[in-house]
Amino acid sequence: MLNIAIRPCAWLLSPAALMTLSSLSLADEAERSSINMPKGVTPVSLDIYGLHMDIFWWCVAIGIVVFGVMFYSMIVHRKSNGAKAANFHESTVLEVLWTVIPFAILIIMAWPATKSLIKLYDASESDIDIVVTGYQWKWKYEYFGQEVSFFSNLSTPQDQIQNLAPKGEHYLLEVDEHLVVPIKKKIRFLITSNDVIHAWWVPSLAVKKDAVPGYVNESWAYIEEPGIYRGVCAELCGKDHGFMPIVVEAVDDATYNTWLADRREAAKQLKALAKQTFTLDELIVRGEKVYGTACMACHGANGEGGVGKAIAGSPIANGPLAEHLDMVVNGSQQNALMAAFGGQLSEVDLAAVITFQRNRFGNSAGDLVQPVDVLKFKQGK
């Protein structure tokens, strides 16, 4: 590998190398090359891979000619070899030739590129629509018209990131909730953002689209093979830009439908849960989990603060409950970084995390919030 990197000329050989080097993979994991673009599993991704290799080989060919002449001169026409300098310095024929030939090559490349682009842009007549919303720093997926919607958070433990535990195979490329989709269906992604600009990128699907607040961008995929396809946020979106991966799980139609039904059922149960009353311990156990995914990145593992203010000893977590609810549900009026979690977390989770914050990290407000309190607060009491 060192050799590959040291000499740029070795670049020319790399596609040959990649055929032998491409890594082994697990059964359901997409194959990945460590030095080249994935071929991917959609018609568009195959097109793009083809374009990529075509333009690459054109560059190799031009490189061989240009560097060939250059190295020939450097070896043969050196003063130490006794070379005498010629004195030519103009040739209109040459200038015209090396304007026209590259131009022709560009037209040869532009034609298939245009065709692929038109295909890539045709998101019409989809079978399934999924709304993808970027948040600092997680993704929300809503299955349009299916009443299924959830957040997908990084599931790599902090211990691994801080080098306190060995790193798992899918370090930083694993999430708590996969985006489950069926194979052989045209899936349209409607991509937007809730805060800053993100970009939703899954290399094997060749889908990369910016998630821009105030815009809904379209992209689509028709996945040929079942499998797990991993991706990342590609646009710098703040502190944890590197920590909001994407995992797409492509399954057959039947599995997809069962999964969808299960999710719908779970959503119903969650709603029912909001009417229940919980004990302090139940809320704190649940709240600790919610804190880990929703709050810890900014407020620290022990509520000590960081990007966000400290929760340990904070006047809000120890003050009147209404203000605490307001802060978590509606976000901060002063600081955009403190997002409104009212739409991001369920009533149960909101109640749990607020209770957790008021009774841990040395905070002693001592009260307990029930989901129904949150619901009432949201409805304006």
Added chain:
Amino acid sequence: MAHGPAKGLSRWLFTTNHKDIGTMYLWFSFAMFFLGGIFALVIRAELFEPGLQIVQPEIFNQMTTMHGLIMVFGAVMPAFVGLANWLIPMMVGAPDMALPRMNNWSFWILPFAFTMLVSTLFMEGGGPNFGWTFYAPLSTTYAPPSVTFFIFAVHIMGASSIMGSINIIATIFNMRAPGMTLMKMPLFVWTWLITAYLLIAVMPVLAGVVTMMLMDIHFGTSFFDAAGGGDPVLFQHVFWFFGHPEVYIMILPAFGIVSAIIPTFARKPLFGYSSMVYATASIAFLSFIVWAHHMFTVGMPIAGELFFMYATMLIAVPTGVKVFNWVTTMFRGSMTFETPMLFSIAFVILFTIGGFSGLMLAIAPADFQYHDTYFVVAHFHYVLVPGAIFSITAAVYYWLPKWCGNMYSEIMGKTHFWVAFIGLNLTFFPMHFVGLAGMQRRVPDYNQFFADFNQISSMGAFLFGAAQLLFLYNVISTIVKGKKATDEVWENPEGLEWTVPSPAPYHTFSVPPEVR
């Protein structure tokens, strides 16, 4: 009539001499180059292996942002202005720049701008952490409070660049020696003339975009805030309308430098002088109509996508012409490989590789896979490091004997070259691979899958850093104890600057020279 420099600190504070000001620009840029380099090494140290070791993400983002800003505005641009100050008056046979007092002012506001910019790192909430492209709303609604200082610093840098450009244009149009027609000017002068026009055209656009940010942050407007009826994508259009010509601002003077050096060491006149001039002008024109190729994934309509793809591919044509001309200049020459020539040849080879990846990036559908990955990082470092940095280095070795009167040590120069060359390729070549394999840019941590190549990159970066210490040593030891250089320095070099003694006297061409 001619009198020497003033004594002490006031010489540098109040000087209106183009050589003094050129020297100050060059040393300032050298200092910024090391500062930006330190930021880069923090980045590479953190990326040496997976996991967070050296810095946390907040600091990492400030490092990537500051590295970009310092290198672009602090290292590369002032270095080229410094070279322009030293060389353009001597190359066109003028006694000084046309507007010497403004020249002093345009330099002396820079240290203040950069002091302010760097001081943000120590402010509450940290320095700018939104990347050197500072996309809204990350740089407005979600930015740390220090962003206001960043905006002010950018304004000052812009003012400095505009004044520098006006000065260069005024000098070239008014101060040429009799007989020095436009088509007899050295290519360095030509490329700078065109660059100066680019600067005057786009720096106000940059000033505009940061002012809109300032308004959004402090005065309640919503230019870039969707919630208030604004448009975050508008930011990117305005920014890249500045940003794309900006990348040519950082490369056109480099073309001029290489076009001076290659003929000297090939002992053969530059091939296709006039086509070089026309190619430079075409590139400058095209640079204004390709900006949205930085935004292929932003959700543009397909017509826009196609237009910007075609226009971008077109840039390959004039750029190709330049490369072919340099290669043909070398062909059937009588070549020697002194340090400036080594850097120039490396420039042609590596810049061409950067051009190839640029061509790949121009293919819009493929860009959907390349965009915002390390492939892009590899691409622009391949054009900027061998492009801007190597050409500036080549220029320093080539003209230093004229500036200080002493010859550098060839062995040390060549050592510098090879260490830098190996370091550069070790650093940036593997980035092509990790980018294609799926590593996104601007992240402090990554999956083990990318670990090997990142490790190579990091080692290469430290090697490249070490090479620059050698450069610093070479420059200082040449000035302090180098052997006396001849007036011609090289074997029969072309240009008026070689007709004056070495070191060049404080005032040159008080009487205009004859140009055949």
